[in-house]
Amino acid sequence: MIQVANLVKRFGDTTVLDGIDLAIDQGEIIVVIGPSGTGKSTLLRCLNFLERPDAGQLTIGDLDVDVTRASRADILAARRRTAFVFQNYALFANKTALENIAEGLIVVNRWPQAKAHARAREILSRIGLADKADAYPASLSGGQQQRVGIGRAMAAQAEVILFDEPTSSLDPEWVEEVLALMKQLAAERQTMLVVTHEMGFARDVADRVVFMEGGRIVEQGPPSQLFNAPRDPRTRDFLRKVLAAQPAISPS
Amino acid sequence: MSVLDFDYMVGLVPILLRYLPLTLAMAAAGMALALVLACGLAVIRVLGIPGLNGVTLLFISFFRGTPLLVQLFLFYYGLPQVLAFLTQINGITATIMGLTLHFAAYMAESIRAAIVGVDRSQTEAALSIGMTNGQLMRRIVLPQATRVAVPTLMNYFIDMIKATSLAFTLGVTELMGATQKEAAGSFLYFEAFITVAVFYWVIVELLAWCQRRLETRLNEAYRR
Numbered sequence: 226m227i228q229v230a231n232l233v234k235r236f237g238d239t240t241v242l243d244g245i246d247l248a249i250d251q252g253e254i255i256v257v258i259g260p261s262g263t264g265k266s267t268l269l270r271c272l273n274f275l276e277r278p279d280a281g282q283l284t285i286g287d288l289d290v291d292v293t294r295a296s297r298a299d300i301l302a303a304r305r306r307t308a309f310v311f312q313n314y315a316l317f318a319n320k321t322a323l324e325n326i327a328e329g330l331i332v333v334n335r336w337p338q339a340k341a342h343a344r345a346r347e348i349l350s351r352i353g354l355a356d357k358a359d360a361y362p363a364s365l366s367g368g369q370q371q372r373v374g375i376g377r378a379m380a381a382q383a384e385v386i387l388f389d390e391p392t393s394s395l396d397p398e399w400v401e402e403v404l405a406l407m408k409q410l411a412a413e414r415q416t417m418l419v420v421t422h423e424m425g426f427a428r429d430v431a432d433r434v435v436f437m438e439g440g441r442i443v444e445q446g447p448p449s450q451l452f453n454a455p456r457d458p459r460t461r462d463f464l465r466k467v468l469a470a471q472p473a474i475s476p477s
Numbered sequence: 478m479s480v481l482d483f484d485y486m487v488g489l490v491p492i493l494l495r496y497l498p499l500t501l502a503m504a505a506a507g508m509a510l511a512l513v514l515a516c517g518l519a520v521i522r523v524l525g526i527p528g529l530n531g532v533t534l535l536f537i538s539f540f541r542g543t544p545l546l547v548q549l550f551l552f553y554y555g556l557p558q559v560l561a562f563l564t565q566i567n568g569i570t571a572t573i574m575g576l577t578l579h580f581a582a583y584m585a586e587s588i589r590a591a592i593v594g595v596d597r598s599q600t601e602a603a604l605s606i607g608m609t610n611g612q613l614m615r616r617i618v619l620p621q622a623t624r625v626a627v628p629t630l631m632n633y634f635i636d637m638i639k640a641t642s643l644a645f646t647l648g649v650t651e652l653m654g655a656t657q658k659e660a661a662g663s664f665l666y667f668e669a670f671i672t673v674a675v676f677y678w679v680i681v682e683l684l685a686w687c688q689r690r691l692e693t694r695l696n697e698a699y700r701r
Contacts, residue, residue, distance in 0.1 A: 273605050301607050309605035315598035319620045319698050329606035332616060361698040381606055 226251055227272075227385055227416070232281035232292070234267055241267045242278070243440035249385060252414035256427040256448075259437035260463060265420040266312075268437070269387040272418070273307045274300045286384045305333065308378035312390040314370040316362040316377070322369075323349065323358040326376045333381075348376045352406055368399025372406055379410070386410070388419040424467055428452055436460045486668045489659060493676060496655040501680075503569060503651065504638040507576030511637075512630070514577060515584035522589045533585070540582035546643055549575040553647045568647035576640060580633050587633075591626035592618060624695040631688040635681050642677075652676060 227249040234242040241264045249255055257265045270276040271292075272283065278292040285306040290299045316325050323345045330341035349355045352372045362370055371391055378386045391407070392400045404426050411417060411430045421427065427434050428448045435445040436457070444457045455461045518537065521529045540548065553571040557563045566574075595618045603613040645654035652673055660669035 275601050275605060301609070304605060305607040307605075309602070311598060311602060311605075313598055315596075315602035317599055317602065317617055318596065319617070319624075321698075328616070329608075332612050333607040361700075363699050377602075377606070 226284070226286065227418075228282075228284040229268075229272070230282040230284075232268070232271060232283070233279045234264070234271055234276060235279050241440050242271065245281070245440075245442060247435070247442065249416060249418060251384075251416055254411045254415075254417045254430055254432050255419065255435060256431040256433075257418065257420045257435045257437055258422070258424070258427060258463070258467075259443075263437045264440040265437050266389050269309070269389050269418065269420055272303070272385075272387060273309050274303050275309070305381070306384045308381040308383035308386045310371070310374050310378050310386060310388045310391050313394050314362070314367070314374040316370055316373055318362055321359050321361055322354060322365065322373045322376075325362070325373055326380045329377065329381055344380060345376075348379050351379070351409075352376045353402075366399060367395045368402045371395060371399070371403045375403070375406055375410070379415075385416040385418055388417060388421065390420055390422070392421065392423060422467065424452075424464075436463065438463070482665055482668050485663065485665050486672050489656075489669060489672050492659060493652060493655055493673060496650065496652050497676070499569070499649075500638070500641050500652045503572055503576070503641045503644060504634070506573045507580065507637055507641075508634050510573070510577040511581040511584055511633075514581040515588050518581065518585035519588035519592060522585065523592050536578075537582045537585060540579050545575060545579045545640055546646065548579055549643055549647060568644060568649035571647055572641065572644040572649060576637055579640075580637050584630060584633055587629040588622070588626050591622035594625055595621045624699075627691060627695060628688070631684070631691075635684055638680060638684070639677055 227247075229245055229247045232242050232245040232247075233240070243264075245264075245268060247255075247268075257268065259265055267276055271278040271281075272285075274295070277295075281292045283290050283292055283295075283303065285303055288299070288302050288306055290303065295303070316322075317328060320328060323342060326348050327338070327341040327345035330336040330344060331338055334341075336344075346355065346358060349358055352375065354369060354372055354376070357365060357369060357373075362373070365373065375386075375391070388407070392403050395403060400423070404423060407417070407419070407426070408430055419426075419431075431448050433445055434448045434451040436443050436451065436455075436459075438459050444451065444455065444460045451460065452464065455464060518533050521533045549571060552575050553566065553568060557566060599617055599621075600613060603617045608616070641651060642653035644651050645657060648654075650658065656669050656673040660666045663669065
């Protein structure tokens with residue numbers, strides 16, 4: 226269970242997050258959509274303290290913290306309860322696929338190397354890359370790199386995996402395999418908070434779709450309601466634009 | 478023009494070999510100390526520690542901005558007149574000190590650039606899984622910075638080996654000093670100095686060979 230209350234983030238004079246309230250149940254899959262620059266990524270980065278929020282209360286599992294008073298220990302605790310998947314994969318370039326997945330287990334969770342590598346191998350077969358265990362990121366395709374990035378997040382056994390536009394940097398040919406892996410995780414009821422422009426994924430996989438604009442949540446609901454009967458004119462306007470650009474999934 | 482005296486040159490080799498360890502030892506000591514100092518300076522610059530950052534900039538500016546020979550004379554002949562405890566300083570110590578400070582100033586900037594050059598998103602990824610700053614540096618940033626810095630640092634090491642020859646101006650009998658003495662005795666200047674030139678050349682080529690092997694190893698993760 227994750228709860229965000231009145232989360233505020235400013236960059237200089239610009240308020241990027243203007244009081245976000247969001248609750249995520251265990252096993253829930255939430256997709257966040259909205260125009261560029263509305264704070265979707267910043268929301269994810271604040272949950273992981275990659276950005277320091279300016280105000281708000283954050284509850285992740287048994288951690289409950291006022292973000293303005295978060296200590297170093299609180300921040301590490303929040304990071305251990307959330308896993309992040311980056312738009313540009315951000316794999317450790319000096320480590321193999323196996324080591325990328327095992328790194329957190331060894332360094333953060335202090336597992337013995339053998340145990341961590343055994344778990345990493347399990348995850349590699351779940352993400353369909355068992356044969357790439359010893360490959361370095363530079364020799365992997367974009368799709369494979371992002372699957373390793375997701376594998377690294379899976380290893381953390383976090384309360385939630387935060388996906389920050391996981392397919393936006395990918396060549397079109399690799400998008401499908403990454404979405405397929407995310408669908409597989411969703412089917413296993415892995416709690417997920419996903420920022421994406423893949424409306425097909427949102428419609429098929431999300432339990433709830435959140436529409437953000439101007440640093441606020443404008444509207445949220447199950448995909449059937451949000452896509453077929455959006456209440457707010459801003460939501461309707463946004464959907465009209467993106468669905469026109471993605472004709473394959475326009476209203477069925 | 479007389480023909481080169483090859484017998485003399487061959488006879489010089491075992492004599493010069495006796496002084497090789499001192500030359501290598503000064504270079505090795507200078508490199509080891511310079512690396513430690515340069516890493517410290519680089520970290521101060523990367524973190525921008527107030528106060529120390531300014532001192533570091535001044536240090537780098539001075540030791541990069543003045544000739545090594547001037548610095549060596551300053552340490553060996555100059556400082557003992559000002560600082561009483563340095564009256565005992567010998568030529569070897571002064572040389573190692575000069576090499577350390579001079580090359581640390583150059584190396585600090587290479588190391589800083591290498592650290593800054595590691596992809597910022599990997600830093601975020603390491604933090605996102607709950608690593609501390611220390612773990613992030615040790616396991617992710619420094620190993621990758623090393624790969625970037627090694628070619629330049631090896632260049633400085635090569636330069637430093639050759640710069641040890643300046644020690645002879647402080648009265649140290651190392652490779653160059655020994656050659657100078659031999660040449661003064663035999664008047665065969667060309668033979669003596671071409672022999673010592675080949676000495677330095679061979680050392681540097683051996684080192685360059687090591688460098689290539691090291692780089693191949695460090696590049697293993699980046700082959701496509």
